[in-house]
Amino acid sequence: MEPDEWQLSPVAEPGERDDESTLRPRRLDEFVGQARVREQLQLVLQGATRRGAPPDHVLLSGPPGLGKTSLAMIIAAELGRPIRITSGPALERAGDLAAMLSNLTDGEVMFIDEIHRIARPAEEMLYLAMEDFRVDVVVGKGPGATSIPLEIAPFTLVGATTRSGSLTGPLRDRFGFTAHMEFYTPEELELVLRRSARILGIDLHAEGGAEIAGRSRGTPRIANRLLRRVRDYAEVRADGTVTREIARAALAVYDVDELGLDRLDRAVLSALVRSFGGGPVGVATLAVAVGEEPTTVEEVCEPFLVRAGMLARTPRGRVATALAWSHLGLTAPNDVPGWAAPTLFDE
Numbered sequence: 001m002e003p004d005e006w007q008l009s010p011v012a013e014p015g016e017r018d019d020e021s022t023l024r025p026r027r028l029d030e031f032v033g034q035a036r037v038r039e040q041l042q043l044v045l046q047g048a049t050r051r052g053a054p055p056d057h058v059l060l061s062g063p064p065g066l067g068k069t070s071l072a073m074i075i076a077a078e079l080g081r082p083i084r085i086t087s088g089p090a091l092e093r094a095g096d097l098a099a100m101l102s103n104l105t106d107g108e109v110m111f112i113d114e115i116h117r118i119a120r121p122a123e124e125m126l127y128l129a130m131e132d133f134r135v136d137v138v139v140g141k142g143p144g145a146t147s148i149p150l151e152i153a154p155f156t157l158v159g160a161t162t163r164s165g166s167l168t169g170p171l172r173d174r175f176g177f178t179a180h181m182e183f184y185t186p187e188e189l190e191l192v193l194r195r196s197a198r199i200l201g202i203d204l205h206a207e208g209g210a211e212i213a214g215r216s217r218g219t220p221r222i223a224n225r226l227l228r229r230v231r232d233y234a235e236v237r238a239d240g241t242v243t244r245e246i247a248r249a250a251l252a253v254y255d256v257d258e259l260g261l262d263r264l265d266r267a268v269l270s271a272l273v274r275s276f277g278g279g280p281v282g283v284a285t286l287a288v289a290v291g292e293e294p295t296t297v298e299e300v301c302e303p304f305l306v307r308a309g310m311l312a313r314t315p316r317g318r319v320a321t322a323l324a325w326s327h328l329g330l331t332a333p334n335d336v337p338g339w340a341a342p343t344l345f346d347e
């Protein structure tokens with residue numbers, strides 16, 4: 001990827017998958033951070049193991065790149081059971097789901113990624129499967145159709161979603177445990193980076209790690225991506241060691257600033273402040289001003305800018321906060337909001 005196209009999206013890029021599987025933590029004790037979720041999950045898993053029964057169904061909820069897929073695989077590994085992986089969009093036809101469910105073996109883990117995107121008929125089939133370990137297979141069509149109940153093996157469903165708010169009530173209620181993943185602290189990200197550097201054979205100094213961690217938007221996927229870019233720089237322009245100076249110089253090349261804003265984030269803020277007087281302005285107009293798709297601005301830039309307290313989403317449009325003005329080295333007019341209440345991720 002050219003530095004010009006470089007964006008700090010928390011969403012995985014094509015080609016990144018291989019790296020991700022190398023760096024993915026395999027067991028719960030390798031999983032850095034999320035202490036609360038880890039403790040809760042450990043109890044769920046150990047309790048079930050003691051009883052010799054599959055644990056309750058688990059819902060993993062949180063923004064992209066925080067480790068939901070990793071945790072799903074860890075659950076299966078900790079239980080010593082196989083895992084079957086699918087996703088909401090892949091389950092368009094209930095028949096496909098019925099086939100998967102009826103092939104499950106005792107105690108198997110079934111992982112449905114993006115479970116909020118599951119089609120309605122499949123979702124309804126899932127209710128019964130989760131509750132009674134049963135599916136109703138409909139045979140025939142029209143008035144002659146009959147439904148044949150089919151027993152399935154007791155299993156554990158692990159669902160992952162970036163939008164738990166768009167899950168229907170009945171589906172949400174059938175999960176015995178919901179893990180709410182939080183953004184990572186810079187200290188936790190330093191641990192993630194230290195582990196990744198060890199696996200990739202990168203000589204990462206503690207200060208270099210801290211520098212990268214502070215600009216990774218609370219997201220392990222972004223931290224790992226920045227580490228790989230800094231490694232390129234360190235190997236090409238220096239002796240491969242990632243010191244603070246090297247990390248800083250590399251991140252400057254990639255236009256990632258001290259707060260983790262990239263070129264596009266700053267372009268959005270700059271357009272908002274310089275061209276529209278700080279707003280309010282509609283997201284479509286803002287996107288045209290920076291030459292991007294509205295969805296990119298909305299889904300890649302805005303969540304971070306809102307969370308960083310630099311941009312507010314108001315009913316009349318996007319507004320820059322005082323922090324946005326000062327980050328651009330400008331003085332805000334008096335009536336600018338000082339701080340934007342962070343919008344919940346689900347909105």
Ligand SMILES: Nc1ncnc2c1ncn2[C@@H]1O[C@H](COP(=O)(O)OP(=O)(O)OP(=O)(O)O)[C@@H](O)[C@H]1O
Pocket residue numbers: 010011012019020021023024025030031032033034063064065066067068069070071162192220221224
């Ligand atoms: N707690 C962690 N410790 C170490 N590395 C982590 C951790 N969480 C995530 N990672 C790293 O971040 C990468 C992305 O994690 P993962 O794919 O599990 O995120 P996700 O929440 O499933 O994202 P998405 O919503 O985009 O599917 C992993 O490959 C792994 O390298």
Ligand SMILES: [Mg+2]
Pocket residue numbers: 068069070113160
């Ligand atoms: Mg995932």
